[in-house]
Amino acid sequence: MDYSQFSAMIPELIVLGIFILVFLFDTFASESARKADGMLTTVLFGLGTVAICFTGCLPQECFGGMYVCNSVSFALKCILNIGVFIVLVQSLQWTDSEDMKMRRGEFYELLLATLFGMYLMISARHFLLFVIGLETASLPLAALIAFNKKHYESNEAAAKYIMTAVFSSAVLMMGLSFVYGLSGGSLYYNDVAAAVANGEMSGMLIVALAFVLAGIGFKLSLVPFHLWTADVYQGAPTSVTSYLSVISKGSAAFAFFVIFVQAFGAVYPEAWEWMLYGIIILTITVGNLFAIRQKNMKRFMAFSSVSQAGYIMLGVIAANAIGMTSMLFYILVYIFSNLGAFGVIQAIGNKSGKLNMDDYKGLHKSNPWLAFAMTLAMFSLAGIPPFAGFFSKILIFTSVTASNSMALYMLVLIALINTIISLYYYLLVVKAMWIAPEDPVVPAFRSACSERFGMWICVAGIVFIGLVSPIYGWLSEMSNLDASQLFAWLG
Amino acid sequence: MFGNILIWFVIIPIIMMAGLGICRNSSMNAIRTVMTVCSTALLGLAVWLCVWFLDLRAAGDTAEMLFTGSWMWYEPLNIQLAIGVDGISVLMIMLSAIIVFAGVFASWKINPLPKNFFLWFALLSTGVFGFFISIDIFTMFMFYEVALIPMYLLIGVWGTGKKEYSAMKLTLMLMGGSAFLMLGLLGIYWHSGPEGQLTWNILEIAHNGHIDPSWQRLLFCLTFVGFGVLGAMFPFHTWSPDGHASAPTAVSMLHAGVLMKLGGYGCFRIAIYLLPQAANELAWIFIILTGISVVYGAFSACVQTDLKYINAYSSVSHCGMVLFAILMLTQTAMTGAILQMLSHGLMTALFFALIGMIYGRTHTRDIRQMGGLMKIMPYLGVCYMIAGFASLGLPGLSGFVAEMTIFVGSFEHTDMFHRSFVIAGTCSIVITAVYILRVVGKLLLGPVQDEHHLQLTDATWFERFSTVTLIVAIAGIGCFPNWINETIQHSFVPIINTLTQAAI
Numbered sequence: 001m002d003y004s005q006f007s008a009m010i011p012e013l014i015v016l017g018i019f020i021l022v023f024l025f026d027t028f029a030s031e032s033a034r035k036a037d038g039m040l041t042t043v044l045f046g047l048g049t050v051a052i053c054f055t056g057c058l059p060q061e062c063f064g065g066m067y068v069c070n071s072v073s074f075a076l077k078c079i080l081n082i083g084v085f086i087v088l089v090q091s092l093q094w095t096d097s098e099d100m101k102m103r104r105g106e107f108y109e110l111l112l113a114t115l116f117g118m119y120l121m122i123s124a125r126h127f128l129l130f131v132i133g134l135e136t137a138s139l140p141l142a143a144l145i146a147f148n149k150k151h152y153e154s155n156e157a158a159a160k161y162i163m164t165a166v167f168s169s170a171v172l173m174m175g176l177s178f179v180y181g182l183s184g185g186s187l188y189y190n191d192v193a194a195a196v197a198n199g200e201m202s203g204m205l206i207v208a209l210a211f212v213l214a215g216i217g218f219k220l221s222l223v224p225f226h227l228w229t230a231d232v233y234q235g236a237p238t239s240v241t242s243y244l245s246v247i248s249k250g251s252a253a254f255a256f257f258v259i260f261v262q263a264f265g266a267v268y269p270e271a272w273e274w275m276l277y278g279i280i281i282l283t284i285t286v287g288n289l290f291a292i293r294q295k296n297m298k299r300f301m302a303f304s305s306v307s308q309a310g311y312i313m314l315g316v317i318a319a320n321a322i323g324m325t326s327m328l329f330y331i332l333v334y335i336f337s338n339l340g341a342f343g344v345i346q347a348i349g350n351k352s353g354k355l356n357m358d359d360y361k362g363l364h365k366s367n368p369w370l371a372f373a374m375t376l377a378m379f380s381l382a383g384i385p386p387f388a389g390f391f392s393k394i395l396i397f398t399s400v401t402a403s404n405s406m407a408l409y410m411l412v413l414i415a416l417i418n419t420i421i422s423l424y425y426y427l428l429v430v431k432a433m434w435i436a437p438e439d440p441v442v443p444a445f446r447s448a449c450s451e452r453f454g455m456w457i458c459v460a461g462i463v464f465i466g467l468v469s470p471i472y473g474w475l476s477e478m479s480n481l482d483a484s485q486l487f488a489w490l491g
Numbered sequence: 492m493f494g495n496i497l498i499w500f501v502i503i504p505i506i507m508m509a510g511l512g513i514c515r516n517s518s519m520n521a522i523r524t525v526m527t528v529c530s531t532a533l534l535g536l537a538v539w540l541c542v543w544f545l546d547l548r549a550a551g552d553t554a555e556m557l558f559t560g561s562w563m564w565y566e567p568l569n570i571q572l573a574i575g576v577d578g579i580s581v582l583m584i585m586l587s588a589i590i591v592f593a594g595v596f597a598s599w600k601i602n603p604l605p606k607n608f609f610l611w612f613a614l615l616s617t618g619v620f621g622f623f624i625s626i627d628i629f630t631m632f633m634f635y636e637v638a639l640i641p642m643y644l645l646i647g648v649w650g651t652g653k654k655e656y657s658a659m660k661l662t663l664m665l666m667g668g669s670a671f672l673m674l675g676l677l678g679i680y681w682h683s684g685p686e687g688q689l690t691w692n693i694l695e696i697a698h699n700g701h702i703d704p705s706w707q708r709l710l711f712c713l714t715f716v717g718f719g720v721l722g723a724m725f726p727f728h729t730w731s732p733d734g735h736a737s738a739p740t741a742v743s744m745l746h747a748g749v750l751m752k753l754g755g756y757g758c759f760r761i762a763i764y765l766l767p768q769a770a771n772e773l774a775w776i777f778i779i780l781t782g783i784s785v786v787y788g789a790f791s792a793c794v795q796t797d798l799k800y801i802n803a804y805s806s807v808s809h810c811g812m813v814l815f816a817i818l819m820l821t822q823t824a825m826t827g828a829i830l831q832m833l834s835h836g837l838m839t840a841l842f843f844a845l846i847g848m849i850y851g852r853t854h855t856r857d858i859r860q861m862g863g864l865m866k867i868m869p870y871l872g873v874c875y876m877i878a879g880f881a882s883l884g885l886p887g888l889s890g891f892v893a894e895m896t897i898f899v900g901s902f903e904h905t906d907m908f909h910r911s912f913v914i915a916g917t918c919s920i921v922i923t924a925v926y927i928l929r930v931v932g933k934l935l936l937g938p939v940q941d942e943h944h945l946q947l948t949d950a951t952w953f954e955r956f957s958t959v960t961l962i963v964a965i966a967g968i969g970c971f972p973n974w975i976n977e978t979i980q981h982s983f984v985p986i987i988n989t990l991t992q993a994a995i
């Protein structure tokens with residue numbers, strides 16, 4: 001075996017290295033030293049992120065083509081790493097509490113393990129490796145969701161999550177077994193793509209695709225596979241919810257793109273464009289309509305993230321290089337905006353335990369900076385310029401209309417009308433914070449250093465990512481490098 | 492980049508926000524200083540731009556846009572920050588600078604949270620100026636939306652009456668309009684040129700003339716409706732009365748005075764200029780709608796009793812006239828449209844400023860509860876009369892020049908359809924006279940209705956400052972319309988040319 005192939009896996013190896021270090025430290029350090037678990041992981045992870053971003057990647061296929069190291073997956077890994085870093089920073093205050101004393105280390109270990117799984121999902125070019133990655137990513141997440149083990153909701157959420165995760169994996173594997181049978185006994189994306197292009201698969205292909213779509217749809221919480229989302233988001237500890245809503249979603253969306261475009265691209269208009277078309281409309285609309293009624297901020301963010309997943313999927317239905325770029329850009333912006341919102345929710349939750357939208361009334365009087373950060377996050381999620389969300393939305397819409405097909409224009413119109421609905425409920429939060437005449441419910445407090453640091457990163461991202469266009473330029477360059485490979489089979 | 496004078500219209504408001512960021516929330520003087528200095532700088536810059544522009548034109552520079560510059564922004568999609576002005580945008584910039592200047596003085600004593608108020612106010616002006624200097628549809632749209640969203644907080648936090656409802660309604664309706672607009676702009680982009688030469692630049696798209704007629708029809712409807720919502724076109728005008736009635740003084744001024752002009756300007760610059768064939772074919776649909784706005788707005792104003800509602804409906808009528816004139820597609824009518832934008836911008840800002848001042852004293856805006864204010868506050872009374880006369884089109888003030896030009900230009904069409912709508916539109920002048928004189932009679936003349944009003948004081952220095960600026964501008968347009976005509980006449984040439992070519 002050629003061990004030099006492992007050089008392509010530098011991001012995975014770095015995560016694995018940090019995982020082992022943290023594990024050893026947590027096992028052998030004294031009880032007082034273990035307080036530093038969080039800080040250690042965060043600092044190591046930050047350094048690792050910098051190392052990954054600057055080493056770059058040498059495009060190559062490894063392990064017989066099962067694993068690929070290419071520009072887009074590298075770009076996405078950088079983006080996810082930044083997101084995980086913010087999640088880690090934001091979680092420091094929470095894991096510092098007395099209640100967490102005995103299981104501080106596990107939190108970080110499990111988190112890194114899921115990230116490792118997601119990396120595999122992103123880079124897999126063989127369905128087997130993809131499934132292994134998916135499972136590595138989902139199972140530790142269930143443990144993370146149950147992390148507030150003394151809370152009933154947290155356990156309930158974990159049970160719900162594990163059930164749906166297992167169920168969706170079963171559905172996915174059912175679909176993959178069809179694919180295996182129909183492709184003549186290969187699970188390599190390229191072999192499947194060749195078989196699809198030769199027209200050897202028909203009839204059953206639609207069924208297989210539907211199963212695969214449903215299986216990944218569960219992970220992405222696309223409607224109608226979203227029913228677990230609200231309960232799980234509400235029950236899970238806020239750090240885990242924020243992780244689940246951005247990192248897990250981002251990696252699954254990318255894997256979705258690669259699978260559908262690279263492996264099933266040849267049957268894009270016949271087999272899955274219309275399926276995805278319907279699912280996007282449902283996802284955006286249902287997510288938005290349900291978000292309007294939510295009173296609990298975490299449930300609210302859950303439905304908002306359902307509809308945001310629909311917007312991310314627009315990049316897939318565009319099925320072109322601009323779509324790929326815009327999707328990556330959307331994920332990046334979404335990470336900053338959503339984590340900004342979750343940062344505020346968490347800061348307030350840690351301090352006062354208040355999680356309802358009504359508790360945010362008058363927030364600008366007691367905590368103007370938190371209200372400010374939340375306002376920016378809400379504006380960015382709603383797609384208001386000059387904040388980053390505007391650019392990510394308009395760029396993804398641009399990519400969808402590229403083919404000038406009237407049906408896709410209609411889709412964009414529906415998505416645009418939905419942004420108005422989403423603006424309504426995002427403004428409800430702004431209204432509670434700035435306009436409601438009541439006296440503040442949450443007393444004035446100074447949030448912890450780490451929380452403020454996390455929030456400043458998010459605010460800076462929200463303000464600057466859109467205005468600093470080279471970021472998009474870089475992503476575009478990355479997707480163009482892989483375009484020939486990704487879109488080889490697109491009809 | 493910073494050598495271009497136009498970019499400073501965006502940078503100064505940003506400096507304004509940065510300056511406010513440093514001020515403490517309690518130090519009113521510091522906040523006022525920042526606002527006064529920056530808004531004066533904007534006004535000065537606008538005057539300088541105007542003079543410079545006229546100099547260049549006088550020197551024989553006939554380029555379509557002057558002071559152009561463009562910097563690549565999102566390279567993969569050829570999105571640029573492209574700027575440039577012609578006569579029309581110069582005047583719009585001038586108008587915005589005057590109203591921002593007057594608005595600062597009109598909100599001299601804003602309360603509570605003065606710092607936040609001016610922060611959002613500055614963001615709003617960034618959007619407005621950015622919109623008028625852009626010639627790239629992407630950046631134009633971005634600035635357009637930048638100008639929309641601060642309205643929510645400005646009305647919601649500092650407004651009066653049922654402000655939460657109005658703020659939400661206004662924001663959602665305007666953003667709804669911009670949803671259609673965005674789709675239209677995306678369509679324009681993807682049809683803007685041959686493969687590989689797609690562009691967002693307005694001039695290039697117009698010169699390419701590449702957009703297929705069947706697509707033009709769809710895109711024209713989308714963009715015209717999108718901008719028409721902001722221009723308060725019937726039946727999308729319903730945000731305007733509620734929004735204006737609830738907004739604080741300076742915001743009503745800026746919104747009715749400048750923001751609604753974004754709609755007219757956008758229809759003119761994008762819908763008509765870039766999609767000329769569809770404009771020729773489909774103008775009639777929108778002539779009907781805007782014709783309804785003109786008459787319906789005027790009639791609605793007659794039955795209102797709240798001063799702000801009266802003025803808001805009158806804005807629907809007057810802004811309807813702007814769109815109406817643009818759709819006539821003749822040079823004279825379009826000149827009238829631009830004059831009307833300026834005239835309405837100034838006089839409606841004056842109206843809202845005065846209403847704010849009167850409301851600040853009497854704490855009511857219901858004309859049935861007020862009367863004889865001329866005796867109590869003669870300065871404000873006289874100003875109100877001047878604004879009223881400008882509105883009903885008294886010669887010597889701006890309204891007359893604008894409406895006269897519009898109707899003369901519209902009458903160039905000899906067919907029955909246009910004629911009948913022009914005649915209906917002309918009737919609105921009479922109705923305007925009815926509601927203006929009714930208000931003047933009730934509010935300013937006649938017996939004093941409420942004894943408490945006798946103790947009220949007349950305008951303070953900053954209020955006088957704010958109103959005098961606007962009145963001078965109104966009278967200036969009324970007395971020297973030629974000056975404006977000279978500024979804008981070149982700007983119509985390319986637009987009229989494309990329209991005639993498309994008609995053949």
